[in-house]
Amino acid sequence: MRDNVRRNMPLFSMGIVTKLTELTPRQVRYYEQQELIQPARTVGNQRLFSFNDVDRLLQIKSLMEKGINIAGVKEMLHGEETADQPKETVEVKKPDMSDADLHKLLKRQLSELSARPNQSHLIRGELSRFFH
DNA sequence: CTTCTTACA
DNA sequence: TGTAAGGA
Numbered sequence: 001m002r003d004n005v006r007r008n009m010p011l012f013s014m015g016i017v018t019k020l021t022e023l024t025p026r027q028v029r030y031y032e033q034q035e036l037i038q039p040a041r042t043v044g045n046q047r048l049f050s051f052n053d054v055d056r057l058l059q060i061k062s063l064m065e066k067g068i069n070i071a072g073v074k075e076m077l078h079g080e081e082t083a084d085q086p087k088e089t090v091e092v093k094k095p096d097m098s099d100a101d102l103h104k105l106l107k108r109q110l111s112e113l114s115a116r117p118n119q120s121h122l123i124r125g126e127l128s129r130f131f132h
Numbered sequence: 133c134t135t136c137t138t139a140c141a
Numbered sequence: 142t143g144t145a146a147g148g149a
Contacts, residue, residue, distance in 0.1 A: 014135060025135080026142060044149070046135060136149080 007055075010040035010048035017049045021057045028057060034070050036060055 014025055021028070031037055032047075037056050039049045049057075063073045 024142080026144085029136085030142080044135090045137090046149095134149105136147100138146090139144100140146105141144085 007052045008050045010050050012049040012051075012054060014047055014049075017054055017057065020054055021061060023057060023061055031057065031060055031070075034074065036070075036074060 012020070014028065017023075017028060018025055028037075032039060037049070037053045037060075039047045039053050042048055060073050063076065068076075
C-alpha cells in the first residue's frame with residue numbers, strides 16, 4: 001500500500017525524462033506550467049520527476065497524439081493527484097531493502113537508457129514492471 | 133555539459 | 142512549439 005512513495009519518489013532528471021517520454025524539454029516544462037505534473041526540485045532548482053510524473057507525461061503524450069488539447073487532457077487527468085499527500089503512517093526507520101534494491105535497479109536501468117541511443121515506445125511497459 | 137527562466141520569432 | 146539569451 002505504500003507503493004506510492006516509490007511512484008512519487010523524485011529521481012529523474014529532465015534529460016532522462018525527455019528520452020523516456022520522447023517529449024521535448026519545452027513540452028515537459030509547459031505541461032508542468034499547465035499543472036498537469038508537479039515535479040519536485042533540487043536545491044539548485046533542477047526538476048526531479050517521479051515515476052508517476054513520467055507515467056503521466058506518457059499519458060499526456062498519448063492523449064495529445066489523439067488530437068486532444070491541453071484543456072481536454074487536464075479534464076481527463078485531473079483528480080489523479082501526482083503529489084504524495086502527507087500520510088500519517090510513516091513507520092519510518094524500517095530498513096526497506098526492497099526499496100533500496102529497487103532504487104538501485106531503477107538507477108542502473110536509467111543509466112543504460114540514457115547512456116546509449118535509445119528508442120522508447122515499450123519503455124512504459126518496461127518501467128511498469130517495477131510496480132506490478 | 134545540462135538545466136533553468138524569460139521572452140520573442 | 143522552437144529557440145536565443147544569460148545565469149547556475
